[in-house]
Amino acid sequence: MTDSKAGPVQLKLEEIYRAESRRVLATLIRLLGDFELAEEALHEAFAAALRQWPEEGLPDNPRAWLVSTGRFKAIDRLRRQSRQDPLTEEMAQQLESDSGDPADWAEDRVGDDHLRLIFTCCHPALSMDARVALTLREVCGLTTEEIASAFLSTPATLAQRIVRAKNKIRSAGIPYQVPSRRDLPERLDGVLRVIYLVFNEGYSASTGEELTRAELSDEAIRLGRLLNQLLPDAEVQGLLALMLLNESRRLARTDSAGELVLLEDQKRELWDRNLIAEGVQLVERALRSQRFGPYSLQAAIAAVHAEAPGVEETDWQQIVGLYDVLHRLSPSPVVALNRAVAIAMRDGPQAGLDLVEDILSGGELQDYHLAHAARADLCRRLGKLADARTSYERALELARQETEVRFLRKRLSLLE
């Protein structure tokens, strides 16, 4: 083996690792029936490739080679363990007879395996924290260190959370399958919630110093694209569009000092037109399908903003209309609050304030800082400065994100 030969193969192997490792893992989990065993097998298969490919050249179908090698390595490993534990010999024999057919790792089944992995990691019998950690680890291939730093946690805590989740998958018998047609809408909704939570944690981190953690948003968008390839449902397109349209504003959301900039004050020339074009196209496709839901509607609202040259030119009538539909489809106090703010833009601050006060007296949003910030802003626009001050102060007490706190302090000081 010469260096000139080893270099390109190694580079190719790294490329294959990035592109294929999660799909190889997904198939190995199906064949081996166990996350841990499959992960070890994946690791050993790539180690074998690193040894053999520079000598023997790339196999015709690297993924099939990796799956097949991983499977043999797993059977070997069980055989070695069987000296201590006779039960594992049974498992090894079972595996050998069950999964020997190469058709089992054919191209057309790989997409299914990838979907199985996603649905299993996002299973509703796991806690939300566990779903997020497991999805980022197993589907996205992030390390526990990367996930821990993104969620301001320690690698040990994250690793333990992932181990517990895998134990529950095994002990409770969570199946490795795409849900039945009947369960699919609800289970898909659960997957979308995980993806959107990851996106939002990257887009407007709930705590801490940094306003955004871009890698998490990128990861969520990658997941959205993958899911849209595997399962092009209207709401998958809606969520992907929503993420792309929000992401398009990332550069404009903070100024050079890292301070928060409101939508109405953003420099729209900083918005990423490519992401907007892609998002708008996806929204239109989702809405045409007539099977759209809350994500598609939120994306449609984001698209109306994205296409307006400025706040004054924004089609507030259409935005209010979309909020009306959204509120009928999935009523929530937060949707009602956003609708009230849109109505204030269409009909003036007093109309918005009446609605916001109704919502606040409903009680559910009393601890939501943005509800008080919205009231404060509407009062300010109406010249009710004392009321505005009270609400900004309440919002400040509730806000946990440093950048938001600084933003609210600044708004408060501008009242003086």
Add this chain to the structure above:
Amino acid sequence: MKYLCLVYSDEEKLHSLPDSPEDSECQAYAESVAGSGRMLAAEALEPVSSATTVRMRGGKVTITDGPFAETKEQLAGFYLLDAGNLDEALEMASGIPAARVGSVEVRPVRQLQV
């Protein structure tokens, strides 16, 4: 009369106290009661970390991780089901009429190591 005997213990200590039973002892006891013709069913359970709770409210099923019976809820009955996997078990559990007003904790049965 039929009686249900529920076994409670501190999971952390169940298998590690000096007096802790071995699975073989539990198996032998079960067999001796079965021999007398008075055993209807007996199973050990997987730890509580494997539990999933099902509720049905307004025609909608909610599934949550863990044993989330509220403290004001008391044990009211049981079903021992045979299912291919957790999804099948959850589906049957959500059909239990009392799931509309209470909660159903679904916990896998543990094979005794004998």
